[in-house]
Amino acid sequence: MSLVKFDKKVYDLNGIKKAAYKFIDKVAANISEEEDSFEVELRFSREISKEAQEHFVSEFTKEVLDQNLRESIKKETEGYRNLILAHVFSKTSLVKNE
Amino acid sequence: MNKFQPLTFYSRKAEDSYRFLPFRFNRFRDDHVLVTNMVGEYHILSSKAFEKFTKHQLDQTSKDYINLRAKHFLLDESNEVAIDLLALKLRTKLSRLSDFTALHIFVVSLRCEHSCPYCQVSRQSEDKNKYDMSIEIADKAIDLVFNSPSPAIKIEFQGGEPLLNFDLIKYIVKKAQVVNQAHQRYLDFVIATNLAVVTSDILNFCRDNKVHISTSLDGPSDLHNKNRPRKGNDSYERTINGIQLARDILGKDQVSALMTTTEASLNRVKEIIDEYVDAEFNGIFLRHLSPYGFAIKTKSYASYSTERWLDFYREGLEYIIQLNKDGVKFQEFYASTVLKKILTSEESGFVDLMSPAGLGIAAVVYNYDGTVHPSDESRMLAEMGDEKFKLGNVLKNSYEEIFTSDALLSPLEDSFAASNPMCSDCAFESYCGADPVYHYAMHKDFVGRKPESSFCKRNMTIIEYLIGRMEDDPYVKTLFQRWANC
Numbered sequence: 001m002s003l004v005k006f007d008k009k010v011y012d013l014n015g016i017k018k019a020a021y022k023f024i025d026k027v028a029a030n031i032s033e034e035e036d037s038f039e040v041e042l043r044f045s046r047e048i049s050k051e052a053q054e055h056f057v058s059e060f061t062k063e064v065l066d067q068n069l070r071e072s073i074k075k076e077t078e079g080y081r082n083l084i085l086a087h088v089f090s091k092t093s094l095v096k097n098e
Numbered sequence: 099m100n101k102f103q104p105l106t107f108y109s110r111k112a113e114d115s116y117r118f119l120p121f122r123f124n125r126f127r128d129d130h131v132l133v134t135n136m137v138g139e140y141h142i143l144s145s146k147a148f149e150k151f152t153k154h155q156l157d158q159t160s161k162d163y164i165n166l167r168a169k170h171f172l173l174d175e176s177n178e179v180a181i182d183l184l185a186l187k188l189r190t191k192l193s194r195l196s197d198f199t200a201l202h203i204f205v206v207s208l209r210c211e212h213s214c215p216y217c218q219v220s221r222q223s224e225d226k227n228k229y230d231m232s233i234e235i236a237d238k239a240i241d242l243v244f245n246s247p248s249p250a251i252k253i254e255f256q257g258g259e260p261l262l263n264f265d266l267i268k269y270i271v272k273k274a275q276v277v278n279q280a281h282q283r284y285l286d287f288v289i290a291t292n293l294a295v296v297t298s299d300i301l302n303f304c305r306d307n308k309v310h311i312s313t314s315l316d317g318p319s320d321l322h323n324k325n326r327p328r329k330g331n332d333s334y335e336r337t338i339n340g341i342q343l344a345r346d347i348l349g350k351d352q353v354s355a356l357m358t359t360t361e362a363s364l365n366r367v368k369e370i371i372d373e374y375v376d377a378e379f380n381g382i383f384l385r386h387l388s389p390y391g392f393a394i395k396t397k398s399y400a401s402y403s404t405e406r407w408l409d410f411y412r413e414g415l416e417y418i419i420q421l422n423k424d425g426v427k428f429q430e431f432y433a434s435t436v437l438k439k440i441l442t443s444e445e446s447g448f449v450d451l452m453s454p455a456g457l458g459i460a461a462v463v464y465n466y467d468g469t470v471h472p473s474d475e476s477r478m479l480a481e482m483g484d485e486k487f488k489l490g491n492v493l494k495n496s497y498e499e500i501f502t503s504d505a506l507l508s509p510l511e512d513s514f515a516a517s518n519p520m521c522s523d524c525a526f527e528s529y530c531g532a533d534p535v536y537h538y539a540m541h542k543d544f545v546g547r548k549p550e551s552s553f554c555k556r557n558m559t560i561i562e563y564l565i566g567r568m569e570d571d572p573y574v575k576t577l578f579q580r581w582a583n584c
Contacts, residue, residue, distance in 0.1 A: 021519055025549040069152060070122070070523045077120040080173075080181065084120070084136070087185035 001044070002057050005037045006064060013038055015067035022063055026056070116154065116167075116174040119184065123148070124525035124562075132565065137187040138439055138528040139169040142569060190443040191528075194460070199246040200447070201461035203254045203474060204239060204270060206231045207263035208466050208481075212292055212328045216360055216387055222258065230263045231466040236270050238492035239464035244277055245497040250284040254312075256474070258466075261295050271307050288312050292326070293340025294333060301347040311344045313337060315355040315377065317363060317370035325360050341377060350378070358385050359410060361402050367414040371428075375421065381429035384414050386556070389539050390478035404552040408559050419567075422577055429581045433564060436557075437582035439529045440564065449473060451531040451557075455513035458489065458506045468492045470500050472509075475535040486538060509534040512544035520548040526561045 006016055013031070016038055020029035030041040042060065044053070119135065126132035131148040134140045143151065143162050150156045151172075156163050158174075166172050170180045208222045208229040222229045243251060253274060255267050271287055278285045287309040304311065315337055316322040322334040344353045355374070357363075363370060367384070374382045386407045414430065421428050435446045449456030458472035468491045471477035476487035487509065490500045500506075513532035515521040521530065536553050537546030548554045568575040 018519070018523065022549060024547060066123075066125070067523070073118060073121065073152070077118050080118075081120045081136070084181060084185050084188060087181065 002042045002053050004040045004042065004057055004060065005034075006040070008033075008037055010068075011038060011064060012068050012071050015071050016040060016064055018067040018070075019060060019063040022067075023056075023060060027060075116156075116158070116163075116172045119170055119173055119180060121171050122523060122525045122527060126562070127566070132525050132562075133166075133171060134525040134528060135169070135171055135184070136528060137170070137184055137191060137443060139171070140440065140525070140565065141165050141169055141171065142565075187443045191445055194445050194447055195454075197248045197250075198459055199462050200248040200250055201252050201254060201449075202239075202243045202246075203256055203461065203463040204231065204236070204260075205256050205258070205463060205466045205477065206236075206260045206266045206270075208258040209262045210257055210259040210292075211262070211294060212259065212326055212333060214326050216325065216358060229258065229466055231266055231464075231468075233266065233269060235464070235466075235468040235492055236266060237273070238468070240270065240273055240277060242462075242464070242470075242492060242497055242500070243274065244281050244283075248283070250286070251278075252286040252288065255287070255289045255291075256463075257290070259292055259295065260289055261291050261293075261300060264300055268303060271303075271309065275307070286310070291340075292333065292337060293344070294328060294336040296340045296343065298343065298347065301344055304344075304352075305348050311348065311353045313341060313344075313353065313355050314357070315341075315373065316357050316360070317366060317373050321362055321366060321370070324362055325358070338377070355379060356383055356385065358387060359402075359407060360387070364402060364406060364410050367410050368417050371414060371417055371421070375426060375428060380427065381431050381434070382414075382418075383431040384411050385432070386411075388475060388478070389536070390475060390482065404555050408556065411560065412563060415563075415567075419574055419577065423573065429584065432560070433578070434581040434584060436529060436561060436564060437578050440561070441579055441582040450533050450536075451529075453513065453515035453527070453531050454510050455532050455534055457487070457510055457513065457534065458501060459510070462489075464492060468494075470495070472506050473535055475539075479535065479539055484539075487535060509538070509544045518545050518548065520554075524558075526558060529561050530557050 013033075016031060020027075020031065020040065023029070026045055028043045028045070030043070032039045032041075040060075042057070044056075048056070121133050121135045123131050123133045126142055129145050130142050131145055132140060132142050133148070141162070147156065147160070147162050151162070151166065156166070163172075167174065167177055170184050173180055210217075210222070243253065253270065255270075260267060267289065274285060287307065288311070289304070289309060290312045293311070293313050303309070314326065316325045319334040322337065323331055326333040341353055341355070355377070357370060371382055415433060418428055418430050435448045435451060438444055438446045439451065445452070447456070447460060449460050452460060456473065457476070461473055463471040463474055463477045465471060465477050465480070469477075469480065470489040470492060471480055472487055472489060479486065480488055487505055489495075489503050489505050512518075513534045515527050515530055515532045518532060521527050521532070524530070533553050534544035537551065538544055540552070541547060541550075546553070564578065568578055
């Protein structure tokens with residue numbers, strides 16, 4: 001078992017959940033909320049060496065960073081995404097004037 | 099209007115601001131990042147350049163910046179037209195959706211004179227009345243076909259071995275032609291047959307009515323006959339003779355072939371490809387087994403892992419690339435399908451790689467007993483006793499009841515890859531699909547667990563491999579561009 005903490009001021013909970021999902025075939029992750037941090041308890045599906053656990057925790061932390069970046073890109077581009085989709089369907093018969 | 103931007107356009111300063119357009123990213127190889135956008139454009143940056151890009155610090159005179167702007171990953175005051183162009187490309191990519199169902203599969207008989215252990219449709223060997231489609235069912239199914247708004251309709255005859263009920267095929271072709279006089283669709287027919295019982299009379303009818311032949315060829319004689327046993331152990335000879343006869347009567351381009359990979363195929367990919375080259379086909383579709391029918395019952399499906407099949411696939415693709423380098427024009431059709439999604443604004447219409455899935459809205463199956471299924475795979479699942487995807491019966495249900503049934507709408511809603519966990523953030527989402535039938539068969543859930551999904555692993559690996567090969571070898575990039583536009 002490994003315990004990883006993420007500062008609440010820096011990390012988004014959704015990004016942590018997505019990283020946990022990505023490794024669902026390797027670990028069961030229990031995420032809890034503390035005063036200043038999110039704590040992730042990682043329980044490995046099969047027994048692995050301490051070294052392998054440390055390597056995994058490092059990979060998991062990188063993935064949490066990537067997922068958080070994805071979340072912020074998604075927020076930053078939400079308006080454009082909606083605008084493009086509206087534009088795509090604007091001339092089809094699927095969208096009718098009321 | 100000038101054809102070219104002024105020099106100042108290319109030498110603007112780094113402090114000019116830019117905004118992101120929607121994109122996704124995956125880590126790529128050791129120290130790179132692959133970014134893609136909603137229309138499938140991709141670009142590869144070093145991790146360092148990616149970091150600068152995401153911090154809005156990318157040098158605007160750099161090659162990366164110019165590429166990212168040209169491919170619509172960012173917006174600055176010089177490319178405000180990017181949103182219009184993205185919308186146009188996306189509309190092109192999605193244009194097939196509004197056409198609705200184009201492929202209509204008629205299972206005219208479940209009988210077969212082969213006894214292939216990997217058979218995915220659970221063929222039957224006896225009782226003509228029980229396992230053949232009736233004229234009444236065929237009539238009702240033809241009515242449903244022409245309810246589809248699709249301007250192009252393809253009717254495909256499958257089995258079992260469909261030629262065992264050739265009289266019904268003739269009836270359906272003639273009836274569909276008559277009905278189509280009022281509808282004026284582009285009407286196409288294909289028979290998926292092992293060719294074992296084909297005759298000149300059958301092929302003359304096919305020629306006169308523009309019916310295409312799709313057959314099965316698993317490789318060299320010993321491998322094909324081992325995979326596809328029949329009385330007399332002569333499946334290969336019958337297939338090869340049938341291909342020749344069909345080409346003589348219909349024309350070479352009217353005959354195609356498909357292979358299936360069994361455990362016995364795994365070490366023989368070059369021989370299998372050589373067989374296709376010798377038989378003068380212009381390509382091969384290196385197919386893995388699917389988890390349905392006798393492939394499950396006889397444990398054929400479990401006989402090799404996804405990793406082993408991927409090794410087989412990569413070895414085959416490398417061999418095909420070398421053949422092309424040696425002057426033999428030949429392609430791998432699964433790669434071509436994926437490359438079309440990567441390199442063009444078109445969608446191939448390949449049901450497994452659609453999002454939302456092609457279930458019912460791209461293809462539909464009318465089974466011999468009148469039951470309707472949204473894909474060939476879901477009818478295979480039904481033959482195994484699981485009718486989760488059954489949409490109704492042509493004898494009892496209307497077009498509206500069949501195509502608005504919960505059995506269709508529920509898996510469709512769950513098949514938007516962009517809404518699936520992990521897929522929604524994956525850079526390969528616009529190249530991939532969802533395949534709810536596969537995930538239901540394996541995980542008892544339309545979405546499935548992506549980290550444990552063979553579908554996901556197989557496609558992620560192939561997409562990354564194809565892009566990597568284009569980056570490594572300019573010859574391969576040109577070759578793949580040709581395949582994508584075939």
